[in-house]
Amino acid sequence: MLKGFITGVIATLAIFAIVAYIGVTQGLLIPANADASPPALERWAASRSLHATLAREAPKEANPVALTDANLIDGIKLYGANCAACHGAANGEPSTVAIGLYQHAPQLAKDGVEDDPEGVTFWKVKHGIRLTGMPAYTTTLSDTQIWTIALFLKHMDSLPPGPERVWTSLKNPIAIAPPSAVPRENRE
Ligand code: HEC
Structure with a gap:
């Protein structure tokens, strides 16, 4: 039970890390242009x-x-x-x-x-x-x-x-x- 929970947390964190990595390296999460209004x-x-x-x-x-x-x-x-x-x-x-x-x-x-x-x-x-x-x-x-x-x-x-x-x-x-x-x- 605990083991399954920990595996779930680790898998979720890993997915977040992968999404963040792809978002940053593809210029989607942190756009590089200056001609926009900050969100x-x-x-x-x-x-x-x-x-x-x-x-x-x-x-x-x-x-x-x-x-x-x-x-x-x-x-x-x-x-x-x-x-x-x-x-x-x-x-x-x-x-x-x-x-x-x-x-x-x-x-x-x-x-x-x-x-x-x-x-x-x-x-x-x-x-x-x-x-x-x-x-x-x-x-x-x-x-x-x-x-x-x-x-x-x-x-x-x-x-x-x-x-x-x-x-x-x-x-x-x-x-x-x-x-x-x-x-x-x-x-x-
Ligand atoms: C290359 C452009 C640039 C130069 C040169 C510059 N600033 Fe700024 N300054 C900015 C920008 C952009 C902001 C707005 C930062 C923000 O939105 O938080 C700012 C913010 C400020 C603020 C805060 C304003 C507020 O309403 O709180 C002060 C005070 C300030 N600058 C003083 C100076 C002084 C004094 C100098 C010269 C010694 C200087 N700045 C040179 C771009 C510049």
């Missing part, structure tokens, strides 16, 4: 895992970079060089890269992270977000540079006049997508 289960799993990781690992300390005009301007310049291609300039118009990514990159001027703790933004920029186009800057930006960008993103919608001028004159280095390419949910 609900994938969105749920990715967002639950990200939130749990952030709750555990994002630094809780205050931003060590002081809120001054000079530091905000440094943050804008670092953002322009490293982030604007995907996350856009002040006009909030997505580039062809931002639209083509799977997940689409949010345009931070319209859909910003001012409400997020700066430690959360710091973690996302330092470590990136797996299975999306969001790169990790662990080896390419110093912690101070990442905190400087986090400072700008926190205050993006309430910049003093000097930094605001630098921000509004920043250009997106990548071509802007034609309006017809912008998914409906991202249009004004």
Whole structure:
């Protein structure tokens, strides 16, 4: 009786493993294309895992970079060089890269992270977000540079006049997508 049960469990697991192997190797279970919307289960799993990781690992300390005009301007310049291609300039118009990514990159001027703790933004920029186009800057930006960008993103919608001028004159280095390419949910 027990023997039959165990054989049944092993046979079921073996069938699952074979189906999973065939599904993956034939490109059926994990499709490779980026021009699709992520299914609900994938969105749920990715967002639950990200939130749990952030709750555990994002630094809780205050931003060590002081809120001054000079530091905000440094943050804008670092953002322009490293982030604007995907996350856009002040006009909030997505580039062809931002639209083509799977997940689409949010345009931070319209859909910003001012409400997020700066430690959360710091973690996302330092470590990136797996299975999306969001790169990790662990080896390419110093912690101070990442905190400087986090400072700008926190205050993006309430910049003093000097930094605001630098921000509004920043250009997106990548071509802007034609309006017809912008998914409906991202249009004004
Ligand atoms: C190659 C494209 C690309 C570049 C370059 C890039 N990102 Fe991202 N970023 C993404 C994508 C795509 C997402 C969405 C990930 C998701 O859906 O979870 C994202 C997500 C984010 C988020 C989370 C947004 C939210 O609403 O929670 C922040 C913050 C962020 N990026 C900041 C930056 C900063 C700062 C830089 C530059 C240092 C940068 N990114 C560079 C593609 C990019």
